[in-house]
Amino acid sequence: xxxxxxxxxxxxxxxxxxxxxxxxxxxxxxxxxxxxxxxxxxxxxxxxxxxxxxxxxxxxxxxxxxxxxxxxxxxxxxxxxxxxxxxxxxxxxxxxxxxxxxxxxxxxxxxxxxxxxxxxxxxxxxxxxxxxxxxxxxxxxxxxxxxxxxxxxxxxxxxxxxxxxxxxxxxxxxxxxxxxxxxxxxxxxxxxxxxxxxxxxxxxxxxxxxxxxxxxxxxxxxxxxxxxxxxxxxxxxxxxxxxxxxxxxxxxxxxxxxxxxxxxxxxxxxxxxxxxxxxxxxxxxxxxxxxxxxxxxxxxxxxxxxxxxxxxxxxxxxxxxxxxxxxxxxxxxxxxxxxxxxxxxxxxxxxxxxxxxx
Amino acid sequence: xxxxxxxxxxxxxxxxxxxxxxxxxxxxxxxxxxxxxxxxxxxxxxxxxxxxxxxxxxxxxxxxxxxxxxxxxxxxxxxxxxxxxxxxxxxxxxxxxxxxxxxxxxxxxxxxxxxxxxxxxxxxxxxxxxxxxxxxxxxxxxxxxxxxxxxxxxxxxxxxxxxxxxxxxxxxxxxxxxxxxxxxxxxxxxxxxxxxxxxxxxxxxxxxxxxxxxxxxxxxxxxxxxxxxxxxxxxxxxxxxxxxxxxxxxxxxxxxxxxxxxxxxxxxxxxxxxxxxxxxxxxxxxxxxxxxxxxxxxxxxxxxxxxxxxxxxxxxxxxxxxxxxxxxxxxxxxxxxxxxxxxxxxx
Numbered sequence: 001x002x003x004x005x006x007x008x009x010x011x012x013x014x015x016x017x018x019x020x021x022x023x024x025x026x027x028x029x030x031x032x033x034x035x036x037x038x039x040x041x042x043x044x045x046x047x048x049x050x051x052x053x054x055x056x057x058x059x060x061x062x063x064x065x066x067x068x069x070x071x072x073x074x075x076x077x078x079x080x081x082x083x084x085x086x087x088x089x090x091x092x093x094x095x096x097x098x099x100x101x102x103x104x105x106x107x108x109x110x111x112x113x114x115x116x117x118x119x120x121x122x123x124x125x126x127x128x129x130x131x132x133x134x135x136x137x138x139x140x141x142x143x144x145x146x147x148x149x150x151x152x153x154x155x156x157x158x159x160x161x162x163x164x165x166x167x168x169x170x171x172x173x174x175x176x177x178x179x180x181x182x183x184x185x186x187x188x189x190x191x192x193x194x195x196x197x198x199x200x201x202x203x204x205x206x207x208x209x210x211x212x213x214x215x216x217x218x219x220x221x222x223x224x225x226x227x228x229x230x231x232x233x234x235x236x237x238x239x240x241x242x243x244x245x246x247x248x249x250x251x252x253x254x255x256x257x258x259x260x261x262x263x264x265x266x267x268x269x270x271x272x273x274x275x276x277x278x279x280x281x282x283x284x285x286x287x288x289x290x291x292x293x294x295x296x297x298x299x300x301x302x303x304x305x306x307x308x309x310x311x312x313x314x315x316x317x318x319x320x321x322x323x324x325x326x327x328x329x330x331x332x333x334x335x336x337x338x339x340x341x342x343x344x345x346x347x348x349x350x351x352x353x354x355x356x357x358x
Numbered sequence: 359x360x361x362x363x364x365x366x367x368x369x370x371x372x373x374x375x376x377x378x379x380x381x382x383x384x385x386x387x388x389x390x391x392x393x394x395x396x397x398x399x400x401x402x403x404x405x406x407x408x409x410x411x412x413x414x415x416x417x418x419x420x421x422x423x424x425x426x427x428x429x430x431x432x433x434x435x436x437x438x439x440x441x442x443x444x445x446x447x448x449x450x451x452x453x454x455x456x457x458x459x460x461x462x463x464x465x466x467x468x469x470x471x472x473x474x475x476x477x478x479x480x481x482x483x484x485x486x487x488x489x490x491x492x493x494x495x496x497x498x499x500x501x502x503x504x505x506x507x508x509x510x511x512x513x514x515x516x517x518x519x520x521x522x523x524x525x526x527x528x529x530x531x532x533x534x535x536x537x538x539x540x541x542x543x544x545x546x547x548x549x550x551x552x553x554x555x556x557x558x559x560x561x562x563x564x565x566x567x568x569x570x571x572x573x574x575x576x577x578x579x580x581x582x583x584x585x586x587x588x589x590x591x592x593x594x595x596x597x598x599x600x601x602x603x604x605x606x607x608x609x610x611x612x613x614x615x616x617x618x619x620x621x622x623x624x625x626x627x628x629x630x631x632x633x634x635x636x637x638x639x640x641x642x643x644x645x646x647x648x649x650x651x652x653x654x655x656x657x658x659x660x661x662x663x664x665x666x667x668x669x670x671x672x673x674x675x676x677x678x679x680x681x682x683x684x685x686x687x688x689x690x691x692x693x694x695x696x697x698x699x700x701x702x703x704x705x
Binding site: 040041042043067068069072073076077078196197201204209211212214323326327328329330 | 458480567568569570572587589590591592595596597598599600601603604606615635636638639640
């Protein structure tokens with residue numbers, strides 16, 4: 001009795017386990033969402049929140065939605081923010097997993113092309129030049145500027161990498177160089193900022209926060225992240241093949257260079273559109289893929305969905321805590337993300353025996 | 359024996375000559391200038407600053423103090439300023455030694471040969487030591503507004519500052535006059551709000567220069583309101599939107615701080631707050647009690663204007679007879695002899 005069928009069985013069993021893990025992660029996200037909806041500085045708890053939401057989804061049921069103010073607290077303050085945390089966490093984690101995969105490097109994060117520094121520079125430029133009208137609520141000019149400069153950084157990295165030949169090494173090194181260039185420019189702006197207020201606003205932007213979430217902004221980010229994530233998941237088999245090396249990939253009919261370019265563009269696009277609105281939220285994109293890899297292994301067909309769900313969980317948890325620590329005032333989520341992400345990450349790092357990298 | 363005496367006398371002579379030489383090197387005659395009187399004032403960092411009075415050459419790196427020195431008639435004695443010191447307008451012709459106290463150009467500053475440098479607390483310790491090392495005393499100050507937890511009112515704090523500078527400028531009478539004038543308005547406000555019960559005071563959401571960015575400042579209470587951020591552990595908290603909605607403030611005040619603005623900027627800012635969807639059900643928005651003010655009315659000698667604007671916004675019926683804009687105009691005319699133009703609060 002031998003091997004072929006047994007191996008197949010084993011493989012199927014493994015796959016089943018992985019699907020189950022992803023299902024668990026999804027359930028975890030649902031639970032965290034429910035908890036998050038039920039907590040906040042405003043009075044509404046689970047029941048009130050449920051009433052408001054159900055009355056909006058099923059207006060024909062005639063559920064009493066409560067006072068207008070309660071509705072605003074749930075629908076305009078709490079929910080958009082929860083949705084943004086999920087979208088942003090998912091987008092950043094997927095970008096991180098994809099980029100670590102195609103660049104075959106565990107230190108890579110979605111910011112590898114220098115786009116965090118570039119976005120920071122773009123935002124700072126808009127804030128410092130337009131402090132009079134600046135307000136995170138209407139500050140689309142800041143968002144647009146951050147996005148434009150991240151795209152510029154991406155194009156610069158492509159330009160440099162093309163001159164030298166597109167390989168993971170050239171992309172990473174060009175990204176590092178462009179990142180340093182923009183962080184120098186960012187420092188320059190901060191140094192010459194004429195007003196203390198502008199400087200403070202820039203620092204604040206760089207820390208990253210989700211409290212300015214609105215449905216309007218979510219509607220801009222959601223399609224970009226959704227499409228980018230779907231396309232990245234579609235390329236997960238190619239990424240698997242690429243991890244065997246460029247020659248093997250070519251012999252199996254995968255054009256490494258093309259996949260590399262597509263995946264990096266998708267990841268950068270998703271990340272840039274998120275951080276343009278939220279500011280720099282760094283840790284999620286680096287660490288969620290690693291945790292996912294420790295749980296589920298490096299098969300990107302499973303790794304990507306698992307990273308996406310973990311990223312969403314991690315950012316939603318962090319933001320819920322950021323809302324609750326001082327209760328009446330905010331803590332920038334970027335700070336909380338690392339504070340709770342690091343112990344979580346270390347736990348997995350120390351307790352899992354699975355190989356950390358491929 | 360004889361030899362010993364010779365050696366001894368040589369040693370003594372050498373020692374005497376050395377001592378004399380040392381003394382001449384160290385000794386610099388002070389009799390050439392008449393002995394000046396010194397006063398000691400304690401600055402905001404608790405440092406006792408000894409100043410020879412009256413001071414003749416001041417460099418001011420702090421806009422509020424520049425304004426106060428000018429109000430005391432000391433404008434001629436200001437020999438340098440930072441770029442933020444821009445009031446009264448006549449001060450603009452004084453040389454600039456830096457963008458702000460954060461990064462003054464030390465060479466330019468020392469070249470102006472000041473006998474006193476005044477600054478806010480952004481001046482670094484190193485810079486302070488360098489200036490003091492050059493023999494120039496440095497006085498650091500903050501206004502009551504910048505220390506939001508201070509229980510002393512802004513006018514009280516600034517009054518003390520004005521009296522100190524009256525002393526070192528030799529303008530004590532003028533200082534008393536200004537402080538009395540400022541305190542008269544503070545007393546007026548106190549008198550009118552003193553019998554209000556907490557339930558008669560409006561809940562105030564005070565927004566600084568960014569959305570949801572607030573301050574624990576006690577000035578709201580001094581003007582007869584209840585600051586919804588007053589209890590926060592962080593001095594400049596970003597308030598949770600949910601918390602603001604839950605509190606349902608009666609009045610929203612928002613600061614404008616950009617250096618140049620006209621009435622359109624005030625309108626735009628107010629409209630922006632009125633149109634935030636999330637605030638639509640809040641009392642202040644529904645009743646249109648959203649006010650925008652220029653931060654300068656809460657600085658230096660202009661504090662009474664800020665206090666009266668706020669007091670009237672919080673208690674329109676109690677201050678019906680008061681026109682803060684007119685009083686602002688009057689005090690500018692009185693202290694600086696100029697005609698005030700522009701908008702400082704809206705609506």
